[in-house]
Amino acid sequence: MNISRFKITIAIFLLIAALWIVQLFAIQIIDVYNFKSSRYNRNNPSKRFLNPIRGKILDRNGKVLVATNLYFQLDFDKNAIKNYLRRKNDPRTVDEVLDQIATICSEVTNKKKSSFEKKLAKKTPVLFFHLLEEDKLKLVRKFKQNKITGYVIQFSKYKRTYLSDNTALRLIGNIKENIDTVSESPLKNSKYTLQGISGIESSYNDHLAGSFGWKEYLNNAKGEPLPVKDLQFKDVVNGSDVQLTIDIELQRSIEAIIQEGVEKYEAQTGMCTVMDPKTGEIWSTKWRRDYSSLIKCWNC
Structure with missing residues (x-):
């Protein structure tokens, strides 16, 4: 009787050992990449991107023409x-x-x-x-x-707000949203940017865009942040403001005059540029495509 129990015990032990060996083989040989990734995530902090706020565009008098607003989403259960x-x-x-x-x-x-x-x-x-x-x-x-x-409020996106109505719209340009999702460990969230695609927004995109920051974090099994010391971080750098030599009120008047002249004389197009002959600064322009001479300063 004792010999039978001993044999059963040995058989159970060998079965458990065999299952353990198979599990180790599967983890370390067959699924080695996922094993390394999960082990890395348990023992190393993850990084979360910090998105920069795009800089403003101002006229020569410091009047804000374009600004960036934060939008949040509020969900209720x-x-x-x-x-x-x-x-x-x-x-x-x-x-x-x-x-x-x-x-x-x-x-x-x-x-x-x-x-x-x-x-x-x-x-x-x-x-x-x-x-x-x-x-x-x-x-x-x-x-x-x-x-x-029963609510959750979270950042949704940045939105570019044009405060000068349609005045100098072609000059200022447009932007598009870029969402670059990073899935490789330890970076698991998205880079969110507004990228200029035309006009000043495009020509001075690097100055307006800023640079990303990041911070490390560790969560427990419930997804709650752990108070761990010595976590690394990099400060986010918001975009620089760009100030134009354009006077927006003068620009508005010039655009109205050009539009009136085109309609009155049935012209295909019209152009007008107002310049300070002493400094070469352009105070107003219509239908101009070269924006390099319109910048008074950036990162002012």
Whole structure:
């Protein structure tokens, strides 16, 4: 009887050893790359990109013609709100909480409450709007004061805002969004940039764009950040401002005169340049394609 038990014990031990050997063989020989990657991620910090803010474009008098605004996305989970109200024995209904959310968002962003009510009425409410960093903190503080939960607010994108209407639009140029997703360990998030594709935005893209930063981080099994010392980082460098020699008010007048002349005389095109003969600075131009002489200074 004892011999039979001994044989069974030995058989179980050999079976476990065989399975362990097969597992080690699979990890170290067959799937060696994934094994190295997972081991690296457990023992080495990951890096997260810090995206720079694109610089402004100003006229000769310092008036901002183009600026970059941050946009955030605000997601709500109605079920999470409902569960919170039930758990805390809160007498409010989900609809009443959503009405509070619409009111708070309207106050912080100075937008109509009805625009938020329309989005919150959807099955999966998602709010997307321009929000400065200080406004985001104000929004979160008001949510906390009113005991509103079940939301996630996160950076969505940068948006280039042209403050001079359509004046000098061809001169200033346009941009496009670039999202370069990096999947190689340890860099696992995206580089997000606005790239100039025409006009001043393109010609001085390197000055306006800035350079990326990054910071290391370690998370626990729940995805929560660990308070680890001596993590490395690189500061993000925001883009430099570019100041033109153009006077935007004079430019607006010149464009109106050119447009009126073209329509009056049925001309195919028109051109006008106003220059300071002493300095060579161009104060206004229409239909000009060479932008190099229009820069007064950059990184001023």
